[in-house]
Amino acid sequence: MTTTIRGGQLARLLGQWHSLPGRHRSPDYAALAGAVRGLLSDGRLPLGVRMPAERELAESLGISRTTVSAAYRALRESDHLTSRRGAGSWTTLPSGHRVATSGLWAAGDDLDMIDLGVAASGAPLELVPAARAAADDLPRYLGTAGYHPTGLVELREAVAELYTGRGVTTSPEQILITAGTQQALDLVVRLCVPPGSPVLVEAPTYPNALAALSSRRARINTHGIDPAFGWDGEMLLGALRQTKPRLTYVIPEFHNPTGHLMAADLRERLVATAHSAGTELVVDESFVDLALDVDEMPPPVAVFDRHSRVVSIGGMSKAYWGGLRIGWVRASAPLVQRLAAIRVGVDLASPVLEQLVAVRLLRQSSQIVAARRAQLRDRRAALIAALGEHLPEWTFAMPPGGLTLWAELDGPISSALARAAEDVGVRLAPGPRFGLDGTMERFLRLPFTLAPDDLAEAVRRIASVRHDLDRGARPEWRTPSVIA
Ligand SMILES: Cc1ncc(COP(=O)(O)O)c(C=O)c1O
Structure with missing residues (x-):
């Protein structure tokens, strides 16, 4: 069954597409097409959805129909849209590309990628001995179904x-x-x-x-x-x-x-x-x-x-x-x-x-949890130090626990930054993933679960692409490599 997205709904998802960084260097239609690709790439706009008619979207966005026509044409050229005369246009992806179907950005196979998309830690040292001991417990259950x-x-x-x-x-x-x-x-x-x-x-x-x-x-x-x-x-x-x-x-x-x-x-x-x-x-x-x-x-x-x-x-x-x-x-x-x-x-x-x-x-919970907390305190300190050095204009409330810090950025750049960061080997979960309607572009979730050196390196790389965004370089369209 095909679902249809109405002009007003798509406009809400697109949020502040017109004020994304680098925008002044690209025409309206290209910025609009880029924003639609961004929504497709992180799963907020599903595949196979019938897009609004050009006139309807133009009205919802308060822009000319010519601009929407040109954006749809650009999306067709990059295989993100398929149109049939009289039947409308559907979202698609270039062949071989995959899209997030849920909010989870899973750890990828690419070991060079620093993954800040997932807020979860590696296993404690106690896990392998516990697994061996559990195998010895197993015979108690083997006679049952x-x-x-x-x-x-x-x-x-x-x-x-x-x-x-x-x-x-x-x-x-x-x-x-x-x-x-x-x-x-x-x-x-x-x-x-x-x-x-x-x-x-x-x-x-x-x-x-x-x-x-x-x-x-x-x-x-x-x-x-x-x-x-x-x-x-x-x-x-x-x-x-x-x-x-x-x-x-x-x-x-x-x-x-x-x-x-x-x-x-x-x-x-x-x-x-x-x-x-x-x-x-x-x-x-x-x-x-x-x-x-x-x-x-x-x-x-x-x-x-x-x-x-x-x-x-x-x-x-x-x-x-x-x-x-x-x-x-x-x-x-x-x-x-x-x-x-x-x-x-x-x-x-x-x-x-x-x-x-x-x-x-x-x-062994008290020992495992105490070690985990000590590790997270170190990692949180490393992340905060790196942010202070490389991105001092970002602000955040100090999280008293947990695994993540919610940074307020210096502009509505979260999705653009996430796309640009992929190109330098850092995976991010941009702010809009944590909301419903394309808002929260000013925010980025940063987990402090990786080793201090990786966190520092990730922040250095993010800061470098943040700087490029300011200089007007627009990130190329790129499909996320592994999304689950
Ligand atoms: C708030 C919250 N609930 C649930 C989960 C899912 O956890 P689980 O791995 O136990 O399914 C997560 C994982 O990130 C989470 O952050």
Whole structure:
């Protein structure tokens, strides 16, 4: 089925296309064509979408029809558009090129590329010994069929203990083990969000959460997070009361991408307001272990939950290793059963061996998490030092934890910079990936998960292309090499 994008929708996605750097050196039609290619390259404009008629787009953008005609012609010449007389024009890509289908910019095969598109660390040293030990645990399960739709009891117990240790009493029956936090979110969305229902998310937010919600055709409303100060309580609670979303998704601990930590009193008010607005409150705790300069962590959001409104999701990808694909849901026991029932339509259960590795790692959690925090503090310092030296005009709030820094740039250049940075071997996730409507061109998420030398080198390279953008050099169109 072909979908159509209307002129107004495309204009919103295009955002500030007319003021991208280097723009003064290229005619309007070329800038417009370049901006459409940019949207296609990062998946915000899907393939096979019918583009608006030239006249409609011209009206929406407030430019002449001749300019739109010339841009469409340029897009046809570069194989980004196919037109048939009387039937319209569809988005395409030159053969052999691939496009992002989700918000995830996966690590590429190109080892020379410094990948700042992914906010995740390499595995801890303890992983290989834990995997060997887990293989020795395996015989206990080999006589069974190996399908455990809610997860191995010993892992559910270990995760329940983590919550109880954080102050929210939890039994193993309240835990569902999933293939990462992403699957946890997807299952909750499948269960709780009928197609077309309103949902509320932060802006900016984690791109793959947007992907999960979009795939259920949710109507996504946003609550803006201030880059410097984080959540505005009155605005957030007001948005909840007004939009009465079916589901609200928040990242209260070291929010991705801004790094903010939600205060305890807002957590409490959020749960109460969610209850009166009749919304499921999905709390993504992916980064909860990664406090870097926090004296005392606020209580988990679930502490304030008296009406089973809160569904907490989390996992081991950030403090341990993403390659384990271990995540979980903490919810009421009946909800866990319902989630497990719909899970069988997706995959039947998580792999036994990985769950046994997870149990082994969680037994050493204090040592592994302490080492991870120390590593991240060093890396955050290295990134900040490099930014101070090479890009002092960029500003940011110091993230008290997590893996990322949300930099405000010196102009609406994020997508242009990301395209130019690919040419010098740095992969970036530009600001608009973290929003819905092509805004946030002034922002860039910078993870501090790589080694200090790589971070310093990446910032040097970014600074050099930033300088070129100022001199009017426009990045050539280039398809990202590996996108998942
Ligand atoms: C906020 C947030 N939620 C979920 C995920 C997905 O994590 P997992 O690897 O556990 O599926 C990420 C990964 O970056 C994330 O940042």
